[in-house]
Amino acid sequence: MSGRRVAVAGIGATAFTKDSGRSELALAAEAVRAALADAGLAPADVNGLVTFTMDTSPEIAVAQATGMGELSFFSRVHYGGGAACATVLQAALAVASGTAEVVVCYRAFNERSGRRFGAGLTRRAPSAEGVALGWGMPYGLLTPASWAALQARRYLHVHGLEPEVFGHAAVTARRHAARNPAAYFHGRPLTLAEHAASRWIVEPLRLLDCCQETDGGQALVLTGLERARTLRHPPAVVLAAAQGAARGQEQMTNFYREDITGLPESRVVAERLWRTSGLRPADVDAAVLYDHFTPHVLMQLEEFGFCGPGEGGAFLAADALPVNTHGGQLGEAYLHGMNGIAEGVRLLRGTSANQVPGAGRVLVTAGSGVPTSGLILGADG
Template identity: 75%
Template sequence: MSLHRADTLGGRAAVVGIGATEFSKDSGRSELKLAVEAVHAALDDAGLTPADVDGLVTFTMDSNPEITVAQAAGIGELSFFSRIHYGGGAACATVQQAAMAVATGVAEVVVCYRAFNERSGHRFGSGLQSRQPSAEGVAMGWTMPPGLLTPASWVALHAARYLHTYRLSPDVLGHVAVADRRHAAANPAAYFYQRPITLAEHAASRWIVEPLRLLDCCQETDGGQAVVVTSVERARELRHAPAVIAAAAQGAGRAQEAMTSFYRDDLTGLPELGVVARQLWGSSGLGPQDIDTAVLYDHFTPFVLMQLEEFGFCARGEAADFAADGGLELGGRLPVNTHGGQLGEAYLHGMNGIAEGVRQLRGSSVNQVADASAVLVTAGTGVPTSGLVLTADG
């Protein structure tokens, strides 16, 4: 549904292929090469070929234009190409774009991709130096001279207010990190495969930007991830059981900024994800109680807690309790980020989380939730964002 009335997108398209490169600290190849490899892997997984593709979607932050990926991947004519803005907030929206193109007949097979050398090349965590005096540059520019220069610092300013409001210690963020790392420990593709952590290790890790510690921050990564979207009808003829896009939505809040929404509300929530949640529940007809497992965007731990509240998995201020005692782990109240998340598997701007949602519906996750039939996937937090509800077919 849109903000005001139900939409007609749900159930029209499905994710039929997922593919990724390895996740590393130094890929040793270009971002374009990573993108092409990921696109090919996703097409192979779907049982499709480059010749089947007529649409491509990526992030505005991606350095690989659709036409260049097509050129290098053996893809021919394109009838649909699109890019979504706002960093990781674009992740689920690429799939929404693809689904809308497929549902309207604008395209038949659309590949969504994201590829970067975010570790060996430019690291977001290294901090901003300057910005052009555009509207976007000015919005970011307010926080630069005083020294808020990194994603960790922007998230921390929200997190400090959240923790203060609900009288929580930064140690509670460890529940998120421990769950992610437990899941990653079982995932051979994860950067932190076989390296779980304890709450004590989280609490002992060094400060990055108080109240965030090292183990609250994701693993900056080189790699590429792609997913293939087509109509549900065509999906049923392909190799894997379709992951049906039951709902897809974007959201921006009032007085929204990209990472610096410090001037509105009480800083204890993520209003943009509230916008996404209302649409996803309204359009899919599902609610929090129907979700078997969720992939909640986790570049930093605090926003995972806030998402649990925005989506109604628990009441405001109660996410830390919800997450305690393994609440987010396999077998817990709501298994979250069963691939290990961006803290444990890789920071791929959320695209690897969509792939995990698909694996859960196929029954092929390394941390499989029994009979998973409805999965929530969210995109970047602290920015205008997006989300998906994926369901099993039929």
């Protein structure tokens, strides 16, 4: 990424609930207005919008609902939660190239009271994506949990581990969520024993290995670094941003790879982030890792080079790196990873509920098992 340096200048969200009682457009508009207010900008300052292909609120509808003027850039990113950090990449490219001056990334849905992704596949028109899913559906692989469980079982077998190892990701997330007033599980930490006692969803995944379902919205404001420096909060500089799809990528999780115990799409992102930024895992002060299912937290730690294969659980247990200080999607809210980016910004501002002293560089990842994306955000200066 070349051109002007770019920063996240504003973050905003709705309340995270289980029944918003509002339209998804209303949630999107509230989150966008909150992010602009946080930055100290007006809707009229915005001339770019980015969201997910899965979002139901069109860019022009959000622009109209929030009082924006003309747009010179609008874009959407595919692959569900894998799109989260890629929305920031799209926005940063637009600002760096001069295509837009202020770009807002947003995601809003009634994922708990409306369409619940965890409910499994519903009737849908034939598509190229559906072909890949169709190979496993006759054998009972009908939900995201079942897709992740098959990979998780192989991971445990190859590394000689038991399902309890996944509990370290759940306990870490809930410990942080317990101290975060915005989190759904605020005040409710978790023990390894409670994790191990939770009911099976699809072995080896228990209820507490699966992220929650949430109604809500999250938005981020990006602009040039020089302009961001004049706004209300210290800017979170986009040091590196990347997308990644592995060879022979399928959605979600390719069971025909030679090795299904890792996340090669995350490795593609990791290699590009480290190369682009000139940083290494040891240079990162905190990580916000996409945690739709606990095994993928462990696998991401391994793919990004924080530890070796099969060592993710032990790495978390040793508390060697602050991970998901907002509580993650397991503890705070499931917002397709957008709330994780906001937490990265808070860590750099020094305003996280679980602040890491002196945090200057934060890794943020998006949905794994699908074509994905990632960011390294840094403090200014």
